Every structure is written in structure tokens, then in C-alpha cells.
Amino acid sequence: MANITKKVSWSSRADESGATAEGTPLLNGSEQPRPSRQLSGSGGIFQIGRLSTVDLEEEMTSEEESLRGRPKEIPHNEKLLSLKFESLDYDNIENQLFLEEERRMSYMGFRCLEISRWVVCGLIGFLTGLIACFIDIAVEQLAGYKYQVVKTNIEKFTEVGGLSISLILWAVLNSAIVMMGAIIVAFFEPIAAGSGIPQIKCYLNGVKIPRVVRLKTLVVKVCGVICSVVGGLAVGKEGPMIHSGAVVAAGVSQGRSTSLKRDFKIFEYFRRDTEKRDFVSAGAAAGVSAAFGAPVGGVLFSLEEGASFWNQMLTWRIFFASMISTFTLNFFLSIYNNNPGDLSNPGLINFGRFESGSVEYNLYEIPLFILMGAVGGLLGALFNKLNYWLTIFRIRYVHRPCLQVMEAMLVAAVTAAVSFTMIYFSNDCQPLGPEHKEEYPLQLFCADGEYNSMATAFFNTPERSVRSLFHTQPGTYNPWTLGLFTITYFFLACWTYGLAVSAGVFIPSLLIGAAWGRLFGILLASITPDGSIWADPGKYALIGAAAQLGGIVRMTLSLTVIMVEATGNVTYGLPIMLVLMTAKIVGDYFAEGLYDIHIKLQSVPFLHWERPPPLIG
Amino acid sequence: MSVRKNSSFLLFLVLISYALVSGDAVNVTASDSADTLTQSSSLNPAAAAVVLVNSPVFKKPDVDSPFSLNLLSSFPEDEEISVYCNDLLHIFGQRYVSYVNCSVNSARPVKVCQNCFSSYGSLTEIYLNISSDQMSPGNASCRESLLRSDRLMLVYLLYSNLKDIWSKSDCANCVTKGFQSLTNDTLYFMDSVNQTLTCFEKHKEGNHTELCKSCKSTYKGLNELYSRMETNKTMCIDIEDVMNVTRKLWSKSYNCSFPREETVPVIAVSSFMLFLPIIFYLSSFLHSEQKKRKLIHPKRARSYNTLMNIQDKLS
Numbered sequence: 023m024a025n026i027t028k029k030v031s032w033s034s035r036a037d038e039s040g041a042t043a044e045g046t047p048l049l050n051g052s053e054q055p056r057p058s059r060q061l062s063g064s065g066g067i068f069q070i071g072r073l074s075t076v077d078l079e080e081e082m083t084s085e086e087e088s089l090r091g092r093p094k095e096i097p098h099n100e101k102l103l104s105l106k107f108e109s110l111d112y113d114n115i116e117n118q119l120f121l122e123e124e125r126r127m128s129y130m131g132f133r134c135l136e137i138s139r140w141v142v143c144g145l146i147g148f149l150t151g152l153i154a155c156f157i158d159i160a161v162e163q164l165a166g167y168k169y170q171v172v173k174t175n176i177e178k179f180t181e182v183g184g185l186s187i188s189l190i191l192w193a194v195l196n197s198a199i200v201m202m203g204a205i206i207v208a209f210f211e212p213i214a215a216g217s218g219i220p221q222i223k224c225y226l227n228g229v230k231i232p233r234v235v236r237l238k239t240l241v242v243k244v245c246g247v248i249c250s251v252v253g254g255l256a257v258g259k260e261g262p263m264i265h266s267g268a269v270v271a272a273g274v275s276q277g278r279s280t281s282l283k284r285d286f287k288i289f290e291y292f293r294r295d296t297e298k299r300d301f302v303s304a305g306a307a308a309g310v311s312a313a314f315g316a317p318v319g320g321v322l323f324s325l326e327e328g329a330s331f332w333n334q335m336l337t338w339r340i341f342f343a344s345m346i347s348t349f350t351l352n353f354f355l356s357i358y359n360n361n362p363g364d365l366s367n368p369g370l371i372n373f374g375r376f377e378s379g380s381v382e383y384n385l386y387e388i389p390l391f392i393l394m395g396a397v398g399g400l401l402g403a404l405f406n407k408l409n410y411w412l413t414i415f416r417i418r419y420v421h422r423p424c425l426q427v428m429e430a431m432l433v434a435a436v437t438a439a440v441s442f443t444m445i446y447f448s449n450d451c452q453p454l455g456p457e458h459k460e461e462y463p464l465q466l467f468c469a470d471g472e473y474n475s476m477a478t479a480f481f482n483t484p485e486r487s488v489r490s491l492f493h494t495q496p497g498t499y500n501p502w503t504l505g506l507f508t509i510t511y512f513f514l515a516c517w518t519y520g521l522a523v524s525a526g527v528f529i530p531s532l533l534i535g536a537a538w539g540r541l542f543g544i545l546l547a548s549i550t551p552d553g554s555i556w557a558d559p560g561k562y563a564l565i566g567a568a569a570q571l572g573g574i575v576r577m578t579l580s581l582t583v584i585m586v587e588a589t590g591n592v593t594y595g596l597p598i599m600l601v602l603m604t605a606k607i608v609g610d611y612f613a614e615g616l617y618d619i620h621i622k623l624q625s626v627p628f629l630h631w632e633r634p635p636p637l638i639g
Numbered sequence: 640m641s642v643r644k645n646s647s648f649l650l651f652l653v654l655i656s657y658a659l660v661s662g663d664a665v666n667v668t669a670s671d672s673a674d675t676l677t678q679s680s681s682l683n684p685a686a687a688a689v690v691l692v693n694s695p696v697f698k699k700p701d702v703d704s705p706f707s708l709n710l711l712s713s714f715p716e717d718e719e720i721s722v723y724c725n726d727l728l729h730i731f732g733q734r735y736v737s738y739v740n741c742s743v744n745s746a747r748p749v750k751v752c753q754n755c756f757s758s759y760g761s762l763t764e765i766y767l768n769i770s771s772d773q774m775s776p777g778n779a780s781c782r783e784s785l786l787r788s789d790r791l792m793l794v795y796l797l798y799s800n801l802k803d804i805w806s807k808s809d810c811a812n813c814v815t816k817g818f819q820s821l822t823n824d825t826l827y828f829m830d831s832v833n834q835t836l837t838c839f840e841k842h843k844e845g846n847h848t849e850l851c852k853s854c855k856s857t858y859k860g861l862n863e864l865y866s867r868m869e870t871n872k873t874m875c876i877d878i879e880d881v882m883n884v885t886r887k888l889w890s891k892s893y894n895c896s897f898p899r900e901e902t903v904p905v906i907a908v909s910s911f912m913l914f915l916p917i918i919f920y921l922s923s924f925l926h927s928e929q930k931k932r933k934l935i936h937p938k939r940a941r942s943y944n945t946l947m948n949i950q951d952k953l954s
Contacts, residue, residue: 095931102932180897186904193912419923421930432916439912446905467899469890470862471883 104625151350154312203249204430208423218265226328235272246524261526264309271305311344319584395601399608402573426522448476539566572605576615724781752810760818813875851895
């Protein structure tokens, strides 16, 4: 046993040091070519290449021929593979030593191993839930504080004049907070940027992304996501939860931390890529489950996006981790909310309960839902295309850390400015319902007792806005508000994703979709002579949210289950599934999924399940 | 025994029993003796119809006549005990009517709490009497006989409807315990509302800007008082409604809300911020060095003539 452990840990450590050694000079731009590494790297990629389909090879050929005459230095594009990445060893090396070691294992040892697998999974779930809880509470407190400050300021200046000062205050606060988040990401751990889902997807599929499951990454990720959500960017905290869960899993299962340079001498048997992969998929599932309160969705996410290997016991363990994670989050949030034992806060995002009376749908609505799915696919493809161009520009021109930090700050300031302008010029005043008590209503120029309804959408954390779009009574938003909000938020979210801050794209997509979905519902009610059949725009907001999210990320099975679980309503299974299918089909016709685009742009040698379609012409 | 025969027999039984009981029963349900005759006559066919329709159900448990007769004889005895309860019910009805009358009359503008709290108090009192555990002089619990002896539970239903209205209106916040009087907070609030309204009245003629200026302090004080009460949760529907009306007067009729007059600075500042990223991107496009990737063709892959590798580094 000791033999094996030593061997495995040796190989893995060598890999890690290799990765860092390689990573650093790349960042600093050192000229050192590493012949040995180059050889091994090319070997790895060569292998991947040989496994790929004929079509891919053809594509590559044409690319190479076009490049043959040129100098070897080219601008970054999506058709490159980086040598930075190596492959993980998902096969046990069945040599003599290994077999002897396995044979020597006692009955008790075998059983203990089984038990410790469960213990590790439980720990993963528990810690992931704790992290989710921490993020949630921190965001709520800090954002609450920020909005309170801005709100009192705006109220003061509405009366005496000088609202442009409030605008500047809001923008400065936002940029300052985002700056902190961007600095830690850009200078300390660039891999923690973005949602982390593309990286985890690569990792689970056997591509070793350097430093992706380090403790340092986790810390940066958690602080970064808190900063970016509090800083008012158009982002969510759900995507990073998945990455966080994966890091927790990798750390706990290995019993050591490279960032801390500590080895706890536990779980040494698990120190190989196969075992680590299993735990990382459990961690990703736990992350999803904590983020959306969707344990089954988490398991299916691991299955759909990640794990290249799957069996019953593993599934069951992953489910266990997911359940523990959502339960932990639940429990600690109930203590935080002063009603310990009330387990009704299952996820970071809580869509709220859809009452069964208000959400019933009819057969004749199915075509409408499918139409909405198509719209979602189109908008998603547009989003992805825009983001693709933006990301290429960023990789080529905005690659220095200080520039990245500046960019993030600018985005934060512009987000604040745009939101403020929209709120300022909105004439849509609505009386405040009793369910709005905990938010930050802004009155501005509305009549007393009424509040600016653009502010309920913009002057709020995105999750709350989503919930308000799903659940407020018909008539709360007027169509112009919703239309303007959709357009602005669409471009803001598209611009924001890919910044050097850690932030997810789930919530912004849901928000965009919920806004145009609600708009759709309102328009339906207004064009039909008796509007009562289409009475509930919240239903269309939900469908729109699903369509938009499906159009952007192109997940299918797991997203359906996540949405169903997050709304707590199984009757929506069919429409959500149809909508996601349509969105994926329509979207795939125009552009790839956002995560796949980002995987490509990072030059990761990632092999898809399906061969790419034959090129046209 | 055919269905028809059985049903007609039952109809007969019920008619007899109704005639026997009606003396008591009608007194219980409809207290005004003037109505007794018309009610009983109007109820009779209805009862018969019900029995006719339901006759298969009656038949089902295979009831034989002696059992029915027993039931018949036991009916009046049960009701006889509840003379006391009958009185209670009578009072309940009277108070119920007076409370409903009162609330309907003060529905718009809402003054249900101010006007009707005492009648609601007396209604609760009598209902508590009915539903209390203590035995009536006849040694029967009125709670059983009045509240729970049938499916409809009419008395309970009626009362709980009113109770719902009461709790929805939050009147309990404005009324002292024991329904003695309105709370001091409420009285004080109403007083300041009156002040504001008289101020409005005084300056109503002519230019509204005058009104906005001179009533601002009173109105503002009222607003602050209201928001204090809102946070303390000492509000009831009366206060909310009167505040709503005042606010509407202030901001819609007299147009005293804040005007939107700083459009230019806001546009200037936000367009300045919108320009910043354009400058940023332009400058980084023009001045920042473009990141170049170095291509590497791996030796082994060349034999396939299909693959390439790229050494990832800065130029």
C-alpha cells in the first residue's frame, strides 16, 4: 500500500509542480522552451487528436494549410490548442506493483475504504453547504448595507436637489467593491475568473487545468463572487458555487493542500486521478445543489456536464453529497433567519413557491411555450456570439491584469450609471404591495405611497429581481419598463461575462428571460379580447427564464430538473423540457453554448461527445 | 320493499317529525315569531324535496321503522335543554347584525375600526360565552349544541368570517385591549390628519404652490409619524386608508411631489461614464500590444499532416 501511495503521490506532485512551473513563465512571458515538457505535452494532445473524428482533422488541415506560409506568431483565435494543458490519468496503471498492492488489502481495509468514501462525500456536502451559506449571508449583509446607504442618499437629494451626486456615489461604491474582487482575481488567481463551470467541465472530462482545484482558487473565488455581486454587476453567485464545491471535494478527498503546503496524511488511497475525479463530480453536484436547492439536478449536472465515468454506487454517493449540501445550507440559513429547524430555504436562489392555482397551464399554451423556447434560443445565440467577439478582443488586447481590473471597474460604474438613468427617467410608479417589505423601494418622483417600479428591477440584487418578476401580481410592471429592462440587462450581462471577476451567468440569463417572458405574458393578455385566460404573467416569466438560460448555456436534462426543483413544481416539467429542447435546437443552429465557446477560447484540448457537424461548403 | 314505497313512508315520517319539532326548532333558528309561520310553510316542501332526492341514501343503512321512531322521540328532548343556549344565540344574532350594519356603513372611507370596535367587542364577548366550556343551567354545553352539531356549523362560520375581516383590517392594533377605546396613537394620528386636512382646506383656492409650501411641514410631520407607526406595526386599515387619501390629495390633486428638474446633470454624468469604456477600449486597442501565440508543429503529428500544437506564450 505504501508503495502505491508513494508512487501515485509522486507522479501527481510532479504533475502539479510541472503545471505551476509552466504556468508562471507563461504569465511572465519567459522565452524558455521546455523540450521535455513540450514532448510530453504534444504527446498528450497528439493522443487526443488521434482519437478525434475525421471531420475535426479536416478542419485542422485546412487551418494548417492556411497558416503554412505565415510566420509562426499569430493572434489568438478559437482554433488553437494550448500546451499548458495535460491530461489526467483516468486509467489505473495495472502493473505488477499495483496488482500486488490491491491483493494485499485486507477485508477490513477494504470496508474502511468504502466507509471513508462516504465520510468524504458527507464532508464535501457539508463544507459546500457552509460555503454557500457564507456567501449568501455575506452578500445579503453587504448588499443590504450598500443599498441602504445609496437609498438614504437618493432620498436626501431627491428633496434638496443634486441627484447626480447620488449617481456618482452609487457608481463609485460599485467600482470600489468590484475593484477589490477584480484585483484578487486578476493578480492572484486568474483561473478563478468567470463562473468556473467550463473549467470544471474540462477537469471532469480529463483535461488537467492548472491550479483549478486549489484552496487558493477557492478563497479567491468566494471573495471574488461576494465582491462582484455586492458590487452590483449583472452576475449571479450560482456558477461559482459549482466551482467551489469541486475545489472543496478535491481538497477534502486528497487530505492535503498544495496552497497551504500541508499534508494531513489522511485519505492517501484517494490520491489518484480516478478517485479524485469521482469526488470532484460529487463536489460539483453538491455545488449545484446548494446553489439551486436542487439535489437531483446536481447529480444530473455531474452526469451531463462532467463525469466520464459513472456507476450506481458513485451516483448514490454523489446524491448523498448533494442532499447533505442542500440540507446544511438550509439548516444554517434557518438559524440565520432566526427560526432554527425551519428547513424551507433550500437554495441560494429561491424562486419562491408557485401556488398551484395560479400556475396551471393548458394544452393550447404549449405551442406558445415552444415559441418562447425558440425566441430564447435566438437571443441566447446572439448573446453567445456577442460574448465570443468580446472575449476574443479581451484576450488579444485586455490581457494585462491592471487593464483587466480597470475594465471591471468601468463595467461596474457603467452598470450603476445605466441603472440610475433608467430609474431616473422611468415614469412607472406602482403602489407597494405587502410582499415587498424587505426590499429597498425608491420613491424618487413618484406620488407618495408609490414606488418606482424600474427600481424594483434594477435597485436590487439580481436574485430578488428574478423572484419579483416571477411572483408579483399582474400589473406590477408596465410593458415599457420590462422591454427597456430586458434590452439593457441583456447587453450589460453580455458585457459582464468574461470580465476578470468571478461570477456566474445563470442569474443574469434567468433575469433577462424572466423580463421578456413577463412582457410576453402581458402582451398576450392585452391582445386577446378577454385577457383572463392568460392572466398570470409570472408563469410566462418562468418559461422565458428557462428559455433564455437554455439558449445561453445549452444544458438540457440537468437544467430541466434544476428548474423544476427550484420552483418546487413538478407540473412544469413538460413545458420546461419542451422549452429547453427548442432553445437548444434553435440556438445550436446559430452558435455554440457559452461554456463551449469559452472552453475553445481558452485553447483547451477538449473533446466533445458528438463529432462536430460537417462544414458547410 | 321498493324504493318508492320506502321513500314515501319516510316522507311521511319526516313530515310528522317536522310538525312536532317545528315549535322548538323554528324558534331556535329564526327568533322572530312573526316569521315562524311563513318559514315553516316555506321550509316544509323543501324538506320533503330533500328527502325525496335523498331517499336511496336513507334506505341504504336499512333503517327500519322502530329506529326512526326512536329518533323522532329523542329530537325534542335534545332541543329542550338548550333554552339558555337559545337565548345566547338570539343575542349573538342581534349583535352580529349590528356589527355588520356598522361595518357596511363605514366601509368607504374606511372607518371600521373607529366606528365598530365596540360592537365587535360585544360580539366577541357573546361568542366567547357560547364557545366556553362552562355548562349552561340546563347542564348542556352550548358549544356542542350550537357550534358543532351539524356539517355546516353556521354560527361558527358566521363568526369566523367576521373574525377574518377583523384580522385583515388589523383593527386590533388601533384598539385597546378589551375593546374599551381607540389607542392614544390612533387618536393622535387622526388629530394630525385633521390638522393637515384643514391646512389643505385653507389653501385650496388659488395657486397650489402656495399650498405645497405652507402645508409642507404639517404634511411632512404626518408622513414621518406614519412611517414610525409603520415600523412599530401599530397601524390599522383606518390609518392606512386615511393616509392614502391624504397622500393622493397631496401628490395627485395638488401636485406637490418633487419635480424632475435635474435632467441635465444626470444625463451629463451618465453619458460621461458611458464614454469612459469607449475610451478605454479604443486606447487599449490602439496602444496595448496584441497578444500573439506562437505556433508549434509537433514532430510526431506531422506524419499525420493533420495536427498542430501551439506553444502558448507571450510574444
